[in-house]
Amino acid sequence: MKKILATTAALASCLLFTGVLSAQAGILNASTVFVNRLSIPPLLDPVERNGVKVYDLTLRGGVQEFLPGKKAVTFGINGSYLGPTLRLHNGDQVRIDVANKLGTDTTIHWHGMEIPAVMDGVYQIIKPDTMWEPTWTIRNQAATLLYHTRLMAHTGEQVYKGLAGLIIVDDANSESLRLPQSNGVDEISVIVSRRAFLSSRWCSAQRIASSLRVQPVEMAEVYAPASSRKSALWILWFRFLVGREWIE
Numbered sequence: 001m002k003k004i005l006a007t008t009a010a011l012a013s014c015l016l017f018t019g020v021l022s023a024q025a026g027i028l029n030a031s032t033v034f035v036n037r038l039s040i041p042p043l044l045d046p047v048e049r050n051g052v053k054v055y056d057l058t059l060r061g062g063v064q065e066f067l068p069g070k071k072a073v074t075f076g077i078n079g080s081y082l083g084p085t086l087r088l089h090n091g092d093q094v095r096i097d098v099a100n101k102l103g104t105d106t107t108i109h110w111h112g113m114e115i116p117a118v119m120d121g122v123y124q125i126i127k128p129d130t131m132w133e134p135t136w137t138i139r140n141q142a143a144t145l146l147y148h149t150r151l152m153a154h155t156g157e158q159v160y161k162g163l164a165g166l167i168i169v170d171d172a173n174s175e176s177l178r179l180p181q182s183n184g185v186d187e188i189s190v191i192v193s194r195r196a197f198l199s200s201r202w203c204s205a206q207r208i209a210s211s212l213r214v215q216p217v218e219m220a221e222v223y224a225p226a227s228s229r230k231s232a233l234w235i236l237w238f239r240f241l242v243g244r245e246w247i248e
Contacts, residue, residue, distance in 0.1 A: 042183075054094075057083065058099045059101060060075075062079070064080050077165055083147070105154075107126060108148070113138075115134075142173060145167040168189075
């Protein structure tokens with residue numbers, strides 16, 4: 001596990017959620033010194049109302065100190081930067097209440113979700129101080145997906161500032177495999193993204209190219225704890241959300 005985390009940190013210039021996990025490239029794992037503890041996106045618990053699972057998301061501006069002395073104006077979902085993980089199940093009826101407190105237009109798109117077009121979030125603009133309440137039945141098979149802003153001409157800027165998060169979909173098949181499902185224990189969600197800093201501040205959004213590539217990746221790692229080699233093997237399931245932005 002240490003080798004995986006060190007390699008991940010070395011390949012990305014920053015590994016971000018509520019902090020930055022970084023390491024120098026090209027050095028041995030044994031001498032790697034990490035700056036912060038790995039931050040894992042929290043799971044958002046729904047509230048069930050009349051058979052519908054309701055998730056509350058609030059979008060608002062914030063300030064995040066990614067590195068000592070490097071504070072940046074950010075966007076966040078239920079926090080100052082990025083959003084919580086939504087855990088859904090095939091067959092569930094869900095409603096997601098999205099409140100816009102950003103002071104500017106935005107959207108939230110459910111990337112990879114099988115969903116009616118009117119609930120998709122690409123053209124459903126959420127005005128400041130209003131709420132959007134999409135509702136649908138989960139038809140996807142088990143998968144790692146994501147949600148993010150998809151506002152025309154502002155996607156790169158708003159995602160770069162933090163409007164994105166993970167979606168985990170479970171189904172009967174995935175549950176029958178007895179895969180890890182304890183968030184932060186044996187199932188670890190990680191958002192990997194590249195960020196640039198200028199002087200003592202984060203790079204301004206105006207210098208971000210509009211190109212954006214985001215791809216969920218799943219990886220299972222089997223290992224035996226060093227403290228008890230005779231015990232049963234452990235399985236760690238990593239869910240990575242890998243984003244890349246280009247700076248002009």
